[in-house]
Amino acid sequence: MAKESLVQDPSDWINQYIKDSGEAIQKLSTDSLRVTSEDIQNALVEVLDLNCSTDLLYMDLPAEKIIKLLSSFDFSRFDPEFICEVALDESIIPEHIPISLTEQTIRTKGEVWRIHKNDADPFPSNPHAHNYPKNLVAHLGNGDLYRKREVLGKLKKKDLVNLRDHIKNVSLPKLEV
Structure with a gap:
């Protein structure tokens, strides 16, 4: 089911993105590299070829999809x-x-x-x-x-x-x- 039918209020979109990106941070961080929320946003903007990070709020990006999109992303570039x-x-x-x-x-x-x-x-x-x-x-x-x-x-x-x-x-x- 698409995200649009699950949430309508913009704060619901934001809260859902925060929850999903938080799960992705836990999965994508390693002992040698701590991935941050800002890293996730910047990486998704780059991988999805978006204009800005606010575009992420209205996309169907559950944690599993974020992890799949960024599993081979080189986060060390941000540090x-x-x-x-x-x-x-x-x-x-x-x-x-x-x-x-x-x-x-x-x-x-x-x-x-x-x-x-x-x-x-x-x-x-x-x-x-x-x-x-x-x-x-x-x-x-x-x-x-x-x-x-x-x-x-x-x-x-x-x-x-x-x-x-x-x-x-x-x-x-x-x-x-």
Whole structure:
């Protein structure tokens, strides 16, 4: 019987989804990886090619179906392994790159770049470097700087090479500059 004939009130849909996803979390979690409710939502959105997670509320997704859909999903992508953090003495971000509105106003010469292994989103390169205070991501092959998926500028070749030289024990993308 389809879910539509069982529940009509939107809160019933939400409560049913929470119950079913909770059962799926228990089945899909392992000793080495704890799957969260957010992981289930993100994985289902990806597997079912949905626009957003609210679309899940109106789908017939009992726990068994969620488990079947996600039994081979790589949840480790949502919990990337931290590789390293690179602190530079001088900023390598070109001056014309606009700051993010979420950035705190802290005046320092240098900056910190974080690199994760198995990042959930391999864009723009795998791996890539995050500068969280500036809300930027650097392609470690060509030096392009992104905010979301928009290219805002490019690192100078010597700065990109310097950044790459600080990253140890990980395979970097081919240098393209």
